[in-house]
Amino acid sequence: MAGIDTGVSPLGMADTLRLFVRLKLKLIAGNVRGDLTRKIGYIFTLIAAVFVAALGFLAMSLVRLAPADLAADIGIIAFTVFFVGWAVVPLLAFGLDDTLDPARLSLFPLRTRQLAVGLFAASATGPWPLAVLIITAGAIVGFATGLGGVLLGVAAVLLQFALCLVTSRLVTTSLSSMLRSRRGRDLLAVAAIFIVLLAQLPNLVINRGLAGDPAALLAQVAEVLRWTPPGMAAHAMADGSLTGVAELAFLAVLVVVIGRLWIGALRRALVTADASTQAGSVRRSHGRGIGRLLPDGQLAAVVTKELKYARRDPRGRVGWLASIAVTGVLAFSLAGNSEGPSGPVLAIGPACLGALMIGLQSGNAFGIDGRSLWMNAVAYGSERSMRTDLAGRHLAAALIAGPLLALLSIVTSLFAGDLAWSVPAMLTSWGLLGVSFGIGAVTSVIFPYTTPDRLNAFTGAAPGQGGIAFLGSFGAMIGTGALSLPVVLPVLFGVTWLSVLAVPYGMAVAWAGRRLAGTIGFARFPELLAAVSKPT
Amino acid sequence: MVDSVRTQGLFKRFGQQVAVAGVDLVVPRGSFAGLVGPNGAGKTTTLSMATGLLRPDGGSAEIDGLNVWRDPIAVKARIGVLPEGLRLFERLSGRELLSYNGQLRGIPKAEVERRAEELLKVMDLLDSADKLVVDYSTGMRKKIGLAAALLHNPNVLFLDEPFEGVDPVSANTLEEVLRRYTASGSTVVFSSHVMDLVERLCDWVSVMSRGQIVAQGPIGEVRGERSLNQAFLDLVGASGGGGDEEGLSWLGSTQA
Numbered sequence: 001m002a003g004i005d006t007g008v009s010p011l012g013m014a015d016t017l018r019l020f021v022r023l024k025l026k027l028i029a030g031n032v033r034g035d036l037t038r039k040i041g042y043i044f045t046l047i048a049a050v051f052v053a054a055l056g057f058l059a060m061s062l063v064r065l066a067p068a069d070l071a072a073d074i075g076i077i078a079f080t081v082f083f084v085g086w087a088v089v090p091l092l093a094f095g096l097d098d099t100l101d102p103a104r105l106s107l108f109p110l111r112t113r114q115l116a117v118g119l120f121a122a123s124a125t126g127p128w129p130l131a132v133l134i135i136t137a138g139a140i141v142g143f144a145t146g147l148g149g150v151l152l153g154v155a156a157v158l159l160q161f162a163l164c165l166v167t168s169r170l171v172t173t174s175l176s177s178m179l180r181s182r183r184g185r186d187l188l189a190v191a192a193i194f195i196v197l198l199a200q201l202p203n204l205v206i207n208r209g210l211a212g213d214p215a216a217l218l219a220q221v222a223e224v225l226r227w228t229p230p231g232m233a234a235h236a237m238a239d240g241s242l243t244g245v246a247e248l249a250f251l252a253v254l255v256v257v258i259g260r261l262w263i264g265a266l267r268r269a270l271v272t273a274d275a276s277t278q279a280g281s282v283r284r285s286h287g288r289g290i291g292r293l294l295p296d297g298q299l300a301a302v303v304t305k306e307l308k309y310a311r312r313d314p315r316g317r318v319g320w321l322a323s324i325a326v327t328g329v330l331a332f333s334l335a336g337n338s339e340g341p342s343g344p345v346l347a348i349g350p351a352c353l354g355a356l357m358i359g360l361q362s363g364n365a366f367g368i369d370g371r372s373l374w375m376n377a378v379a380y381g382s383e384r385s386m387r388t389d390l391a392g393r394h395l396a397a398a399l400i401a402g403p404l405l406a407l408l409s410i411v412t413s414l415f416a417g418d419l420a421w422s423v424p425a426m427l428t429s430w431g432l433l434g435v436s437f438g439i440g441a442v443t444s445v446i447f448p449y450t451t452p453d454r455l456n457a458f459t460g461a462a463p464g465q466g467g468i469a470f471l472g473s474f475g476a477m478i479g480t481g482a483l484s485l486p487v488v489l490p491v492l493f494g495v496t497w498l499s500v501l502a503v504p505y506g507m508a509v510a511w512a513g514r515r516l517a518g519t520i521g522f523a524r525f526p527e528l529l530a531a532v533s534k535p536t
Numbered sequence: 537m538v539d540s541v542r543t544q545g546l547f548k549r550f551g552q553q554v555a556v557a558g559v560d561l562v563v564p565r566g567s568f569a570g571l572v573g574p575n576g577a578g579k580t581t582t583l584s585m586a587t588g589l590l591r592p593d594g595g596s597a598e599i600d601g602l603n604v605w606r607d608p609i610a611v612k613a614r615i616g617v618l619p620e621g622l623r624l625f626e627r628l629s630g631r632e633l634l635s636y637n638g639q640l641r642g643i644p645k646a647e648v649e650r651r652a653e654e655l656l657k658v659m660d661l662l663d664s665a666d667k668l669v670v671d672y673s674t675g676m677r678k679k680i681g682l683a684a685a686l687l688h689n690p691n692v693l694f695l696d697e698p699f700e701g702v703d704p705v706s707a708n709t710l711e712e713v714l715r716r717y718t719a720s721g722s723t724v725v726f727s728s729h730v731m732d733l734v735e736r737l738c739d740w741v742s743v744m745s746r747g748q749i750v751a752q753g754p755i756g757e758v759r760g761e762r763s764l765n766q767a768f769l770d771l772v773g774a775s776g777g778g779g780d781e782e783g784l785s786w787l788g789s790t791q792a
Binding site: 296297298300301302304305308309312313369371372374375376377378379380381382526527529530533 | 587588589590591608609610611612613615616617619621623624625626627628632635636637639640641642644645668684
């Protein structure tokens with residue numbers, strides 16, 4: 001009889017588990033193979049994970065020193081934060097982990113249940129999941145009471161871990177088809193901004209003194225969060241009684257239900273068509289924009305393109321939104337601070353910080369162009385073209401930042417109590433912006449790095465370029481700070497008339513920066529091109 | 537007559553690996569030249585170095601007798617490039633991409649718009665001209681890339697794998713545009729590993745293997761009596777092991 005001998009037999013559960021764990025470990029190993037910088041980067045990640053795990057475990061166990069109810073409150077909040085973090089972080093970092101996308105596995109002869117077990121195991125493997133598990137386990141030392149509490153504690157920690165895993169799987173799987181489309185990713189990239197904002201929240205609360213008594217605030221928050229699933233896990237552990245057992249039973253059921261939902265979503269995701277080929281949006285290309293006002297040529301081309309990118313590229317949008325948001329928060333919280341300095345400093349300080357924030361974005365001017373920069377490279381034949389290119393980028397950024405800083409100056413001076421202060425604030429911040437452009441032009445050509453297409457909240461550079469990115473932004477910050485001292489310092493100390501000089505000074509530094517960057521940048525254009533075209 | 541492209545001892549190493557080991561590429565003016573070779577032969581690296589996008593570790597490259605690295609202004613005005621991959625400004629529409637390109641090269645805006653409109657029409661991209669490039673298909677991206685490379689009317693056009701992943705209709709459009717372009721006396725250099733295509737389009741061929749040119753000349757000479765494909769396989773020293781008895785014995789239906 002003629003037949004096909006496939007020579008394979010179906011995998012058992014334990015085999016599947018082992019297979020996926022090995023796959024994940026291989027992927028991690030493959031990521032760091034070859035490249036020394038990647039290896040070093042990964043070693044640092046490992047050290048960081050061990051450090052965080054140890055510190056977290058210690059911190060959680062030290063909660064024991066606090067009064068029992070306070071300890072429970074802290075535990076409840078900590079568990080909820082882990083839970084939310086685990087659900088959100090993989091989304092923002094989608095693509096960091098190859099085992100996350102079920103579509104890559106859809107051609108293998110695996111049953112959905114096997115796939116689910118495998119993906120579950122794979123997502124529990126790795127330094128960070130283990131670190132979180134260890135930190136969570138610290139809670140057993142931290143606030144479990146009696147033998148019952150410890151037993152419940154172990155169960156609670158495991159359930160909390162499982163809950164985090166299945167929830168994050170459910171979230172990524174249900175959104176995975178959206179995440180594979182261009183629009184979905186664009187949307188998510190902009191959503192990363194909310195994480196930035198969220199990080200500012202505690203700062204805001206403390207600065208504005210909204211809470212009054214922190215312990216009372218903690219208790220209030222914990223009282224609400226106690227009824228969330230992760231809150232229940234923490235509560236069960238601290239409680240150690242029959243209520244705790246009931247809570248854990250509920251959690252176990254919940255894990256199974258979410259697990260089932262996830263399997264369902266997985267089944268759907270594997271057979272649903274990819275939505276990424278949907279028709280694209282149509283733009284009005286015959287722009288009547290600002291480029292029309294400029295003399296025809298390179299400068300107009302670069303300005304027009306940069307302004308479009310600030311609006312259309314998610315990275316551009318995120319950059320500008322982040323600057324606006326952080327500056328706004330800063331102004332708001334500084335103004336609410338009754339004890340600090342008073343006078344024009346209150347208006348000028350935030351405006352200058354805003355200018356610095358915006359200016360630092362130009363510290364890697366070619367990063368966003370990335371792999372498309374060759375188009376400029378084949379067109380530019382002289383240092384002059386390079387200078388014009390940088391001037392175009394500066395002009396475009398100034399067109400957005402100028403009015404923004406003016407508005408910020410007016411707002412902060414209103415907060416500070418005297419509208420007249422907005423004039424020196426505006427002038428000084430514009431000057432500072434110019435200085436940061438000049439420095440940024442130089443760092444852009446000396447420390448260029450690739451800005452990843454898929455922006456996430458954790459890395460701002462392509463794998464292996466973290467060090468250069470750090471040097472670049474640090475250099476830009478130090479350089480801008482040092483070079484702007486001559487005008488900013490006297491103005492901050494009350495010699496406000498000196499702010500008249502800020503704008504011409506800033507423009508001079510920007511011009512000098514472009515001059516230097518043009519010479520350096522043109523000479524090493526191929527290297528620059530290679531540095532911003534790294535795979536991400 | 538000066539050759540359009542002439543490189544001498546072009547050399548490039550990435551870490552331990554020598555990607556291009558002394559390439560003497562010659563392309564006479566007005567030819568439709570194919571640069572062929574297996575994957576990893578160094579085609580892309582050679583083209584990148586000849587167009588000034590990658591700095592060679594040794595050797596020189598000349599376009600129309602002008603040194604690529606010493607005379608960049610004159611060289612860059614003479615060449616049009618479509619590099620490997622589809623690296624374009626994704627967030628511009630096709631039309632915007634063309635006008636950005638033209639303006640960067642100092643062509644007056646009105647002229648850029650006139651040329652862009654004609655190119656879009658020839659490339660059959662008018663309907664998608666206002667869509668963002670990020671939403672373009674592979675064929676559309678190759679076509680808009682070629683349009684951008686042609687916009688300043690270069691003397692020499694370098695195309696890295698222009699037909700890869702392109703549907704037959706778009707490929708036909710690309711072919712027609714390129715034929716018209718070379719018929720006027722301009723030069724095209726393109727890399728490919730599709731021998732049939734090279735055989736049909738080119739009058740000049742350079743064969744690369746392991747970082748070196750192993751044969752170069754008018755296509756008839758290189759090919760001899762064989763098909764180009766056979767000549768290529770002989771030149772790069774491919775061993776025909778596909779028909780051997782040993783190995784792969786489990787493949788195919790088994791007789792019981």
